Amino acid sequence: xxxxxxxxxxxxxxxxxxxxxxxxxxxxxxxxxxxxxxxxxxxxxxxxxxxxxxxxxxxxxxxxxxxxxxxxxxxxxxxxxxxxxxxxxxxxxxxxxxxxxxxxxxxxxxxxxxxx
Amino acid sequence: xxxxxxxxxxxxxxxxxxxxxxxxxxxxxxxxxxxxxxxxxxxxxxxxxxxxxxxxxxxxxxxxxxxxxxxxxxxxxxxxxxxxxxxxxxxxxxxxxxxxxxxxxxxxxxxx
Numbered sequence: 001x002x003x004x005x006x007x008x009x010x011x012x013x014x015x016x017x018x019x020x021x022x023x024x025x026x027x028x029x030x031x032x033x034x035x036x037x038x039x040x041x042x043x044x045x046x047x048x049x050x051x052x053x054x055x056x057x058x059x060x061x062x063x064x065x066x067x068x069x070x071x072x073x074x075x076x077x078x079x080x081x082x083x084x085x086x087x088x089x090x091x092x093x094x095x096x097x098x099x100x101x102x103x104x105x106x107x108x109x110x111x112x113x114x115x116x
Numbered sequence: 117x118x119x120x121x122x123x124x125x126x127x128x129x130x131x132x133x134x135x136x137x138x139x140x141x142x143x144x145x146x147x148x149x150x151x152x153x154x155x156x157x158x159x160x161x162x163x164x165x166x167x168x169x170x171x172x173x174x175x176x177x178x179x180x181x182x183x184x185x186x187x188x189x190x191x192x193x194x195x196x197x198x199x200x201x202x203x204x205x206x207x208x209x210x211x212x213x214x215x216x217x218x219x220x221x222x223x224x225x226x227x228x
Contacts, residue, residue, distance in 0.1 A: 045219035091158060103174055106158035
C-alpha cells in the first residue's frame, strides 16, 4: 500500500520570504499523480499544484513550485514571496494512475504560519 | 456554478441514531468520493463511486453506506452512529481518474 509522509507538522515563514514543505512517499508503481492541497481555516480543500510522475519537468503555479525527485520519492512544495493568505494546512497526496485505485492517499499535513 | 456542496454543514447525533449526508456536484463529474478527516490523521477515503449506480469501498468503510442513484448526488449514510464516527466529512468529485478532485466545504459531525 502506498504511504505519504510529511515530516514537518508545523512550519513558519516571514511574509515575503520563501518556505519549502517536505513530502516523501512510498510506492512500487511507476505511474502516478502527486498533489499539494491547501486547507485554510475555512476547511475548504483547495488544489495548489499537480504533478504527473511521467513528467520530469517540475510543475509550477505562480508562486508555488515543486521539486519532484522520482528516484528519491520526494515531492516538496516551495512557496515564494509568502503572503499572509498562504497560512493554512498543506497536504501532500498520492494517486495511482492504474484503474481501480481511485483514492487519494494523504499525508498528515503541515501547518504553515506566515508571520507579518 | 456551485461546484461541490454538502448538506448539512454541522450535525450532532446521539449514539445509535442514523443520518444521511448529501453531496451534490454540478460539474458533470463521473467520480465522487467520501472522506473523513480526523485530527493528526489527514483524510481517509470511506467510499467512492465511478459513475451513476456504482459504489465501492475505500480505506475505512465500516459503519457507513453510500448510494449514487443520480450522477450529481452521492449520499453517505450512518445507520447507527458511534462516537468513533465523530469527524469532519468531505465529499469530492473529479471528471476522471488522475484529474483534480474538487472538494466540498465539509460537514462536522459529532456523535455523543
